[in-house]
Amino acid sequence: MIMHFQLKPLFENKNIPGWNFSFYYKKERYTGIYHQTGKIEWTTNTPEQEEIEFLTSQIHELMLYHVYE
Template identity: 85%
Template sequence: MLMHFQFKPLFSNKNIPGWNFSFYYKKKRFSGIYHPTGKIEWTANTPEQEDINALTSQVHELMLYHVYE
């Protein structure tokens, strides 16, 4: 389960899509860039291969809820 999910616009002009995000998972901080295409670029602590699909799915759901609602 993701804890303390946060996101902010990647650019100062908020009309340009792209967001920085971060969260904690298994007591480790992860961060990345969420691109308008839905691609996730991990910038700190890339998740283990066994967790990456589940975490990517959860990030997509959270971004859809918070940004695209």
């Protein structure tokens, strides 16, 4: 389960899409950039390959809730 999900705009002009995000998963902190296209660019601690699909799905859902609501 993703915990302590945080989100910040990537640009000062908040009308330009792009967000920095961070969260904890299995006691490890992950950060990345969520691009307008939905592409996720991991900036620290890239998750294990078998976890990426699950985490990507969870992040997309959180983004829909927090940004596109």
